[in-house]
Amino acid sequence: MTSYLKLAAKNILRHRTRSLLTMLGIAASVGVLFAVLSFNKGFTEGLAVELERTGLHFMIVPSGCAHEVAALVLHGAVIPKFLDTGVMEHVEGTAGIDLATPILVAQLPDQQRGKIDLIYGIEMNVLEAIKPGWEITGTIPRHEHEVLLGYEVAQHDNLQPGDHFSSPAAGVDLIVAGIVGYSGSQDDAFVYLPIQTAQNLLGYPQSATAIGVKVDDPTRIGAITESLTSTVPGIQIVTMGEVMNSVSNLAAAARALSLAIVLIAILISAVGVMNSILMAVFERTQEIGMMRAVGASRWDIFRIILNETTILALVGGVVGIVLSTLGARLIEAFVRSVMPFVPSGDLIRFDPIVALGSVAFIFVIGLCAGIYPAVKASKINPVEAIKG
Amino acid sequence: MIELKHIEKTYRRGVETVRALRGVNLTINAGELMAIVGPSGAGKTTLLHILGCLDQPTNGDVLFDGVNTAGMPESQLVKIRREKIGFVFQQFYLIPGLSVFDNIALPLLFSKKPAQRKKIEQLAEMVGLEHRLNHAPAQLSGGEMQRTAIARGLVNDPAILLADEPTGNLDTENSEKIYAILRRLSNEGLTTIMITHNPELAARAERTVKIRDGLICP
Numbered sequence: 001m002t003s004y005l006k007l008a009a010k011n012i013l014r015h016r017t018r019s020l021l022t023m024l025g026i027a028a029s030v031g032v033l034f035a036v037l038s039f040n041k042g043f044t045e046g047l048a049v050e051l052e053r054t055g056l057h058f059m060i061v062p063s064g065c066a067h068e069v070a071a072l073v074l075h076g077a078v079i080p081k082f083l084d085t086g087v088m089e090h091v092e093g094t095a096g097i098d099l100a101t102p103i104l105v106a107q108l109p110d111q112q113r114g115k116i117d118l119i120y121g122i123e124m125n126v127l128e129a130i131k132p133g134w135e136i137t138g139t140i141p142r143h144e145h146e147v148l149l150g151y152e153v154a155q156h157d158n159l160q161p162g163d164h165f166s167s168p169a170a171g172v173d174l175i176v177a178g179i180v181g182y183s184g185s186q187d188d189a190f191v192y193l194p195i196q197t198a199q200n201l202l203g204y205p206q207s208a209t210a211i212g213v214k215v216d217d218p219t220r221i222g223a224i225t226e227s228l229t230s231t232v233p234g235i236q237i238v239t240m241g242e243v244m245n246s247v248s249n250l251a252a253a254a255r256a257l258s259l260a261i262v263l264i265a266i267l268i269s270a271v272g273v274m275n276s277i278l279m280a281v282f283e284r285t286q287e288i289g290m291m292r293a294v295g296a297s298r299w300d301i302f303r304i305i306l307n308e309t310t311i312l313a314l315v316g317g318v319v320g321i322v323l324s325t326l327g328a329r330l331i332e333a334f335v336r337s338v339m340p341f342v343p344s345g346d347l348i349r350f351d352p353i354v355a356l357g358s359v360a361f362i363f364v365i366g367l368c369a370g371i372y373p374a375v376k377a378s379k380i381n382p383v384e385a386i387k388g
Numbered sequence: 389m390i391e392l393k394h395i396e397k398t399y400r401r402g403v404e405t406v407r408a409l410r411g412v413n414l415t416i417n418a419g420e421l422m423a424i425v426g427p428s429g430a431g432k433t434t435l436l437h438i439l440g441c442l443d444q445p446t447n448g449d450v451l452f453d454g455v456n457t458a459g460m461p462e463s464q465l466v467k468i469r470r471e472k473i474g475f476v477f478q479q480f481y482l483i484p485g486l487s488v489f490d491n492i493a494l495p496l497l498f499s500k501k502p503a504q505r506k507k508i509e510q511l512a513e514m515v516g517l518e519h520r521l522n523h524a525p526a527q528l529s530g531g532e533m534q535r536t537a538i539a540r541g542l543v544n545d546p547a548i549l550l551a552d553e554p555t556g557n558l559d560t561e562n563s564e565k566i567y568a569i570l571r572r573l574s575n576e577g578l579t580t581i582m583i584t585h586n587p588e589l590a591a592r593a594e595r596t597v598k599i600r601d602g603l604i605c606p
Contacts, residue, residue, distance in 0.1 A: 002490045002497050010485030290481035293442055294540065295470035295498035297463070383443045386477065386552075387433070 004300075008307035011280065019312065022269075022276040026316025026362060029265040031324035034358045035331045036258050038324075038348045043255075046343030047247055051240040053185050055130025056212040057221055058239040059103075060091065060228065082207035083235065090232045091211055096224045098216045101126045102208035104198045108167050115156065117167055120190040121198020122212075124148075130214060131187070137161060138178030141194055146177035148192035154179040165191070172201055185343075266362070269316075270369040277309050277373040281380075288377055289385025298378040305374035306367065313366020317359040325350045390416040390439065390548065390579070395448035397434050397602075408434040409445070410602035418547075421574035422581045423593035431602040432583045433552055439581065440473050440550045441465040470499040474541030476551035480533040482525040482540075488512065489521040492539045499544050511539040515569055531562030538569055542578075549573060551582040555589060563589065 012019045062081040083102070091100045104121035124141050127134070127148075138161030141148050147165050149157075159165060159176050166173045174197075180187060199205045215224055225237040238246075281288070288301055324331070328348035335347070397409040408431045416422060416439075424432050437443035438450060441457050442465075450457045457468060482491045492511055493503035512518045515535035525533055534554060541549055551570065555563035567589050574580045574594070582593070590596045598605040 002486060002493055002503070004497070006490075007483075007486070007494075007497070010483070014485050286479070287481055287483060290475075290477065291494070291498070293440065293469065293475040293477075294495040295466065295544065297466045297498070300498050383437050386437075386442075386481075 004303050004307050005311070008304055008311055011284070011304070012308055012311060015280065018276055018279075022272050023312050023316040023319065025269040025272045026313055026366075027320035027323060029262065029269045030317040030320030030358055030362045031327075032265060032320075033262045033361070034321045034324045034354060035328070035348055036255070036262050037354045037358065038328075038351055039332070039335060040255050040259075041351060041354060042347030042349060043251060043343060044248065046347055047244055050185055050343045051244055053131075053133070053183070053187060054212070054240065055132075055214065056240065057215050057218055058213050058225060058237050059243075060087065060211040060213060060232075060235050060237055061209070063234055063236045082204060082209065083211060085206050085208050085211075087211060087232055087235065091213060091228065094224060094228055094231075096216050096220050098214045099126050099129055100211055100213045101130075102195050103210045103212050104195060104202065104204065104207065105209045106198070106202050110168060112168055113157075117153070118190050119193060119198055119202070121193045121195040121202075121208075124192075124194050127192070130212070134183070134187075135181035136178040137181065138176070141177040141192070143177075144194055144197045145174055146194070147174040147197075148178045148180065149176055150180050150190045150192070151182040151188040153189065153191055167201075266365055270365045273309055273312055273366060273369040274372060276312070277305060277370060278376065280308070281305060281373050281377045285380055285385045288380050289382040292380070292382035293386065301380070302374045302378040305377045306370045309370025309373070310363060310366045313362045313369070314359065317362040320362075321355050321358060324348075389418055389451075389453060390414075391449070391451040392435075392439070393449040393451070395435070395438060395445045395450070397431070397438065397443070398446045408602055409438075411448070412599075412602070412604055414597065414604060416548075416579060416581065418579055419574060419577045420579055420581075421571060421594045423590040423596045424581065424583045424599060425585070425587070425590045425596055426599035426605075430599040432599050435599065436550050436552055436581065436583055439548070440475060441468045470495070470544055472547045474544065474546035474549040476534070476537050476541045476549065476554045478553040478556040480525075480530075480537045480557075482533055482536055484525055487522050487524060488517060488528070488536050491525065491536055492543055494540060495544050501544070508539075508543070511542055514542075515539045516565070529562070530558050531565055534558060534562070534566055535569065538566070542573070546578070548579040548581065551580070553583050553585065555584065555586055567592065 060083065062083055085102045088100060088102060091097060101123040102121075104119070106119045108117040108119055110117055127140055136148070149159060149165065154160075154176070157165070159179070161176050161178055163176045164173055165176050174193075180192075182188060193201065195208070199207060215221055221239055225239065229235065229237055291301065328346075332346070332348050392412055392414040395409050395412040396407070398405055398407045400406070412431075412435060424435065426432050434443065438445050441460075445458050448458060452468065452472065457465065460468075483494065486494070489508055489512070492508050496503045509518060509521065512521050515538055517532060517535055517539065520528060520532060525536070528536065534557075538554070549570070554570070555566050558566065563586065570580050570582060571592075582589075584590050
């Protein structure tokens with residue numbers, strides 16, 4: 001039995017190459033739309049996970065820029081200002097603080113091996129509390145000459161617990177006490193040192209890049225930070241939420257630009273659909289005249305043509321999402337190579353809501369692109385059409 | 389019964405005004421097989437389109453069993469085309485992507501009736517195409533295509549079948565087959581009106597109406 005859909009599908013198949021090219025145009029634009037939307041979603045979620053993994057609620061840093069703190073927290077950037085660790089007394093004396101630790105972050109270039117070691121000095125006794133998810137092979141360092149290595153560092157240098165870790169730039173030789181299991185986050189790239197070792201190694205005794213704080217009750221962060229800011233001069237407190245906003249704001253412009261480009265691509269593919277269907281309508285003028293003669297109303301013709309555009313849009317949309325999902329790794333690798341900071345983990349994942357949203361969007365675009373050819377077809381005068 | 393009273397049709401072609409029909413009076417009886425003949429540009433096709441409610445006269449009345457279709461809105465004309473009229477064209481106008489079965493059933497889609505397989509098979513058998521139902525139009529000969537078009541014109545059980553040069557693209561043998569089908573339909577009570585340039589076919593119709601310069605010749 002012929003239905004409007006079957007008729008529309010058969011019409012599309014009459015010009016396979018043209019329909020395929022039109023559909024591929026839609027697939028490409030929807031694929032990119034899906035990838036960008038998935039990436040944006042994955043970026044926000046990945047960022048939240050990454051911040052959660054720090055195990056801290058806020059950072060105390062010297063007065064300055066919140067973006068510097070974000071860079072410090074997320075990829076070990078060096079802030080060229082230091083806090084006096086004497087501040088720790090005030091912090092630990094503040095009500096509601098669960099734990100606080102000075103953190104000293106530095107980059108040590110190792111020219112012999114062509115790499116940079118990211119040094120992360122921290123109180124070793126807080127690691128279990130702030131990194132409960134870590135699986136450590138060996139132990140957490142108990143002595144000043146011991147070091148804990150991130151997974152990637154250990155892999156890169158092929159080190160095991162008990163091996164020596166040396167940094168020619170700093171002129172030290174340390175014993176690997178433990179290795180952190182793979183986390184898929186920035187944690188894998190750090191060399192964790194006891195804070196005093198790091199201070200001595202870097203020549204900044206009594207100094208810290210920041211003081212990381214975990215509170216008893218996260219709902220009281222506001223009151224605690226207010227109390228600290230009013231009692232300790234020269235500090236700035238940045239909560240993880242603020243870090244997230246800060247990074248998100250930095251990425252927002254790139255995301256907005258990419259979305260704008262995608263929307264332009266979709267617009268171009270919609271014009272392609274309109275052109276393709278319009279050509280098909282002009283080619284089938286006599287056939288449309290015949291259909292009017294055998295009982296098709298203007299609405300019937302309108303429906304057939306609109307069905308053709310929506311089929312093209314829907315099939316193109318689904319193909320685009322499948323291709324985008326299959327090529328997620330490639331797209332992600334490209335984005336990682338061009339963006340300054342991208343959270344670790346899989347960023348482009350198949351999300352049914354994003355997929356459905358993308359298909360729904362292209363469906364609406366397909367409908368809009370089909371209206372003009374459909375109106376044009378429905379207005380064809382059957383008498384003129386049959387005469388040819 | 390169909391009655392045409394004082395039918396005039398004028399239309400513009402560029403700056404020129406064409407008087408295609410200049411006052412046609414014609415009565416067509418139910419079950420009649422009528423041939424319309426005349427030179428090119430005489431107004432035959434215009435007359436057929438007005439009879440088929442595809443076009444409207446500029447003046448005059450078109451009475452289908454006493455109901456005047458002249459001046460009817462398009463929505464009502466569509467209904468009449470679906471329910472009372474079947475069309476057959478010289479160029480067949482089959483849809484290439486659809487099978488013979490689906491081409492025959494196409495008007496049912498627009499009249500919102502279910503395509504009963506048995507009915508389509510009966511029509512195909514009547515025009516000698518029962519073995520071709522699953523074939524594509526490209527696999528058919530010209531005669532077979534026109535027979536498919538006739539079956540399509542009959543699928544809504546029309547009261548009148550209008551054929552615009554149904555044998556115009558066919559050889560003698562296939563023309564004979566088409567005429568035989570039209571003759572048989574007429575014998576079964578279907579009003580059949582065909583435009584033809586074939587004088588032999590026209591001579592075998594029950595009545596031949598000759599049109600020249602938009603007027604029926606006496």
